[in-house]
Amino acid sequence: MSLIKYNPRTLRTFTTNNLFDDLFNDRFFNNDVTVGKSFTPQVDISETDKAFELSFAVPGIKKDEIKIDLNEGQLIVSGERKFEEKKEEKNFHSVETRYGSFSRSFHLPDNIDADKVEAKYEDGLLNITIPKDEKKIQKKTIAIK
Template sequence: MTLIKYNPSLPSTENKSFSSLLDRFFNESFNGIGKEMQHFAPQVDIAESKKAFEISVAAPGMKKSDFNIDMSDGAITISGERKFEEKKDEKNYHSVETQYGSFSRTFHLPDNIKEDKIEASYQDGILNIVIPKDEQKELKRTIQIK
């Protein structure tokens, strides 16, 4: 008897051979993007210096036209999509570990920024966003105890 790991997304294993289960797994997972591969969450680094906040989004394989950056209500939203391009004549994939799909990340910003001076660049698979601080607006203050 062969043990098969329980997977609730697969139909009942009754009257199914192990070979047919493997075929279904490989056909759904690698011959096109399955449901598990439709969400992409790029890694983000956030740094702060005296003059600015910096957001770096790791998204190799994308073009700068694949990104959207929006500011609204004190938050910056970075969204985009990395599409899987399968050329059926050239390759048969046996494993796809790269994430594909659409993503959206929102970060709430402090009040001491210059929204009109935000800059973004994309180079070597990294989207860099520089959010300058407004030195006129000081967020830190000391509260006197009464």
């Protein structure tokens, strides 16, 4: 007997709902949905003893087209990747890059230092560092009686 690794794409049951989901999925209409719609950039979130770090994959977006807001414990990063259709005699056969606007929001914990948040943009990566506030970090060891 051999075991088959579960893969939800290959072991999907064929129902009417799944058929319509696949039919109207963005990947099916590749060229129509890539321009003028929204997209979601990939974000890596990590934590160290001193800070939270977010790394956004936003290639093709200029840093002045990205907006970062920190308001009442919520970090909001938004921007737009514009599709510039040049007037050259160029016919696209495939456009896989997503274009349009994006907005990502994150609820932050209470132990951050909002005055020291830093953002750096380099090589298509937006890195945001949110330092933790030393005064608000309450770490205590409880003795067992």
